[in-house]
Amino acid sequence: MNTLFNFDPYGSVTTPQGFVAGAAYAGINSHSLFNLDVAMLCSEVPSHGVGIFTTNQIKAASVLLCQKILPSTSVRGIIVNSGCANASTGEAGQADAQSMGAAAAAKAGVNMADMLVASTGVIGRRLPLELLNNAIEKIILSPNGGDSFAQAILTTDTKTKQCAVSCDEFCIGGVAKGAGMIHPNMATMLSFLTTDATVEISFLQKCLRMAADKSFNMISVDGDTSPNDSLIMLANGMSENNQINEGSSQAMLFQQALESVCVYLAKELARDGEGATRLIEMSVFGARNQEDASKVVHTVISSPLVKTAIHGCDPNWGRIVVAAGRSGASLEESKLDLSISGIMVMREGMPLPFDKQQLGHELKQDEVHINMNLNLGDSSATGWGCDLSKEYVCINADYTT
Amino acid sequence: MNTLFNFDPYGSVTTPQGFVAGAAYAGINSHSLFNLDVAMLCSEVPSHGVGIFTTNQIKAASVLLCQKILPSTSVRGIIVNSGCANASTGEAGQADAQSMGAAAAAKAGVNMADMLVASTGVIGRRLPLELLNNAIEKIILSPNGGDSFAQAILTTDTKTKQCAVSCDEFCIGGVAKGAGMIHPNMATMLSFLTTDATVEISFLQKCLRMAADKSFNMISVDGDTSPNDSLIMLANGMSENNQINEGSSQAMLFQQALESVCVYLAKELARDGEGATRLIEMSVFGARNQEDASKVVHTVISSPLVKTAIHGCDPNWGRIVVAAGRSGASLEESKLDLSISGIMVMREGMPLPFDKQQLGHELKQDEVHINMNLNLGDSSATGWGCDLSKEYVCINADYTT
Numbered sequence: 001m002n003t004l005f006n007f008d009p010y011g012s013v014t015t016p017q018g019f020v021a022g023a024a025y026a027g028i029n030s031h032s033l034f035n036l037d038v039a040m041l042c043s044e045v046p047s048h049g050v051g052i053f054t055t056n057q058i059k060a061a062s063v064l065l066c067q068k069i070l071p072s073t074s075v076r077g078i079i080v081n082s083g084c085a086n087a088s089t090g091e092a093g094q095a096d097a098q099s100m101g102a103a104a105a106a107k108a109g110v111n112m113a114d115m116l117v118a119s120t121g122v123i124g125r126r127l128p129l130e131l132l133n134n135a136i137e138k139i140i141l142s143p144n145g146g147d148s149f150a151q152a153i154l155t156t157d158t159k160t161k162q163c164a165v166s167c168d169e170f171c172i173g174g175v176a177k178g179a180g181m182i183h184p185n186m187a188t189m190l191s192f193l194t195t196d197a198t199v200e201i202s203f204l205q206k207c208l209r210m211a212a213d214k215s216f217n218m219i220s221v222d223g224d225t226s227p228n229d230s231l232i233m234l235a236n237g238m239s240e241n242n243q244i245n246e247g248s249s250q251a252m253l254f255q256q257a258l259e260s261v262c263v264y265l266a267k268e269l270a271r272d273g274e275g276a277t278r279l280i281e282m283s284v285f286g287a288r289n290q291e292d293a294s295k296v297v298h299t300v301i302s303s304p305l306v307k308t309a310i311h312g313c314d315p316n317w318g319r320i321v322v323a324a325g326r327s328g329a330s331l332e333e334s335k336l337d338l339s340i341s342g343i344m345v346m347r348e349g350m351p352l353p354f355d356k357q358q359l360g361h362e363l364k365q366d367e368v369h370i371n372m373n374l375n376l377g378d379s380s381a382t383g384w385g386c387d388l389s390k391e392y393v394c395i396n397a398d399y400t401t
Numbered sequence: 402m403n404t405l406f407n408f409d410p411y412g413s414v415t416t417p418q419g420f421v422a423g424a425a426y427a428g429i430n431s432h433s434l435f436n437l438d439v440a441m442l443c444s445e446v447p448s449h450g451v452g453i454f455t456t457n458q459i460k461a462a463s464v465l466l467c468q469k470i471l472p473s474t475s476v477r478g479i480i481v482n483s484g485c486a487n488a489s490t491g492e493a494g495q496a497d498a499q500s501m502g503a504a505a506a507a508k509a510g511v512n513m514a515d516m517l518v519a520s521t522g523v524i525g526r527r528l529p530l531e532l533l534n535n536a537i538e539k540i541i542l543s544p545n546g547g548d549s550f551a552q553a554i555l556t557t558d559t560k561t562k563q564c565a566v567s568c569d570e571f572c573i574g575g576v577a578k579g580a581g582m583i584h585p586n587m588a589t590m591l592s593f594l595t596t597d598a599t600v601e602i603s604f605l606q607k608c609l610r611m612a613a614d615k616s617f618n619m620i621s622v623d624g625d626t627s628p629n630d631s632l633i634m635l636a637n638g639m640s641e642n643n644q645i646n647e648g649s650s651q652a653m654l655f656q657q658a659l660e661s662v663c664v665y666l667a668k669e670l671a672r673d674g675e676g677a678t679r680l681i682e683m684s685v686f687g688a689r690n691q692e693d694a695s696k697v698v699h700t701v702i703s704s705p706l707v708k709t710a711i712h713g714c715d716p717n718w719g720r721i722v723v724a725a726g727r728s729g730a731s732l733e734e735s736k737l738d739l740s741i742s743g744i745m746v747m748r749e750g751m752p753l754p755f756d757k758q759q760l761g762h763e764l765k766q767d768e769v770h771i772n773m774n775l776n777l778g779d780s781s782a783t784g785w786g787c788d789l790s791k792e793y794v795c796i797n798a799d800y801t802t
Binding site (some may be wrong): 055056057058059085087088089090122123124125226227304305308309311312314316317318319321322324325326331333334346349350351388389390392393394395396397 | 456457458459460486488489490491493523524525526627628705706709710712713715717718719720722723725726727732734735747750751752789790791793794795796797798
């Protein structure tokens with residue numbers, strides 16, 4: 001961890017100065033872990049807002065609405081609901097998202113055009129606007145509201161994901177949700193980041209993209225990509241630092257702090273993948289180029305056969321090699337080195353004798369680390385996934401019923 | 402079904418004239434359903450042999466060996482083992498595959514260069530040559546040996562897959578195995594086809610490629626591609642028909658007959674996917690081009706969320722639309738029509754009211770038919786997959802242990 005800033009696992013989106021949040025229960029569906037399903041985050045002053053959204057051609061109404069607003073230098077807040085994705089709902093769904101944003105803007109006393117909207121949940125159902133409006137009315141915004149916000153946006157998640165980092169000059173807070181439909185570009189996830197730093201808006205957008213590419217775009221739970229994926233960052237300038245831009249002395253520090261928040265949240269998402277019992281960290285070294293390194297990481301962490309083998313603590317390492325082989329990356333079997341949680345199982349393409357009992361023991365740990373060296377070049381990449389359990393099937397076999 | 406030829410679900414690779422087969426038990430591992438794990442198929446006369454093999458960069462020793470031999474006008478037989486893939490075994494593994502082929506050639510009294518080899522099973526383990534050689538010695542080749550051959554090549558399959566079609570001029574028989582690691586280009590599968598037709602060898606190769614693209618390359622069980630995938634066809638000319646080539650009057654009939662065998666076997670593979678309880682048939686219409694149609698089919702039949710929803714008889718059709726949206730194919734949400742087993746659930750991108758009980762009932766049937774019209778062009782494609790069950794996880798969590 002970087003020593004230039006402090007990492008706070010108990011931090012939240014309201015840790016940076018000038019942000020308030022709150023949540024309420026509308027009763028949208030019954031999957032709500034904390035009896036909260038509407039969450040609202042506001043900045044006391046207009047903030048620079050940027051976002052990255054799903055690459056799926058089917059986009060939720062909330063995504064279309066945010067894409068119209070962002071980037072913006074006057075964002076005042078975000079209203080989020082869980083339980084209903086408001087996706088595949090046509091023009092009526094877009095009107096619903098606007099209504100939801102309008103209700104939140106009225107509650108906060110700000111312009112509708114400065115209120116962002118996000119939704120997550122079942123696809124193809126209309127938002128229950130009356131329930132939502134009643135709930136929004138009841139939200140109490142507070143500088144201590146970060147935890148409630150983190151709870152209200154969850155769907156099949158089993159726990160909240162949030163943190164903050166701070167240094168002398170600024171603070172960055174973050175929250176995320178998402179347990180299924182998690183896959184690169186983007187995961188099925190919502191993540192909201194706040195900072196009290198003053199950041200030039202195009203630099204903010206660039207930093208967010210770079211951080212996402214090393215974090216949220218390097219995780220996979222099940223290979224499905226949601227129409228609702230949204231990563232939104234608000235910078236309100238309340239810390240009154242000198243504005244950070246491409247050339248400023250704080251640029252690198254800001255980027256590193258942002259990445260540490262994003263990587264932490266991304267790993268928490270993978271660790272809490274639907275039905276997951278352990279985190280898989282996959283690192284590839286020696287790839288010909290960055291794209292190849294990422295391809296191998298993505299293919300291995302997405303492979304059902306790798307995921308089930310790790311679930312069963314089965315040292316069936318051949319599946320890892322074979323997943324790499326179909327990734328589309330350049331590789332030569334006779335050059336491959338592979339280790340699992342520190343135990344070498346293949347060197348230069350040949351199986352090595354290894355202690356099966358010891359590897360079985362390592363596979364039972366909360367985190368499994370796979371390292372593969374292609375020995376063809378200098379590029380590397382790291383990504384995160386999770387095991388595939390019977391529980392994943394149970395969760396997804398009766399999601400709407 | 403085409404009326405110009407007869408389809409025989411009880412047919413096998415020994416139904417065409419001049420083919421004999423047999424099997425034995427070497428004891429390679431304990432997954433053998435019928436206590437058979439070595440199978441041998443021979444033609445009484447030299448045959449035209451062609452093959453299509455895995456696209457995985459990690460290729461099993463048997464695949465490398467067959468790729469050296471094929472295409473060939475003098476193939477005499479194929480020796481196959483289940484239980485050990487002989488993949489990721491380096492040069493030693495290649496020598497082992499040659500030894501296996503040599504033992505089979507000696508048994509059949511033919512040249513080693515005319516004996517093909519195929520393996521399926523655990524990756525990264527050496528072949529137990531002594532066990533194999535002893536078992537090959539015991540094989541009794543017979544014109545009634547097709548069933549035993551079909552049984553011996555199985556791994557986690559729960560039943561054999563074989564059939565034959567015949568017309569006045571020729572007969573085609575086929576067998577396949579494969580239940581996990583099943584995915585387009587090629588599935589983890591072995592399939593062997595025999596015919597007594599006389600077929601010009603380059604035309605035979607072309608027919609096999611076309612048939613594979615409509616059958617084995619249109620199925621998915623779990624998205625993983627094996628290093629052992631092999632589809633091999635032998636044509637021995639014993640029916641003494643006029644040689645079939647590109648321009649001959651029988652060319653179309655031969656192609657149709659071959660496709661009917663391949664589609665039947667491919668559907669049987671998907672239906673018997675690891676842990677599967679039902680077959681999913683996905684058809685896409687109105688795509689801009691063939692590639693787009695195939696992309697949508699592949700993405701939907703590979704989606705864990707679609708597969709688990711169908712497993713749970715959950716009418717969560719939004720997941721189908723969203724999978725199509727991330728397929729990379731051109732689509733416009735406002736033009737999409739979707740029906741599931743005959744019940745329209747979406748028209749022009751808008752959800753339709755439907756009888757949930759009726760759809761729930763349809764989803765409980767052995768086959769679920771998904772039809773999607775993109776309404777953008779004239780291309781279409783059909784593919785097959787299966788649901789994702791807890792049983793899939795159980796099977797794959799402790800495969801080697």
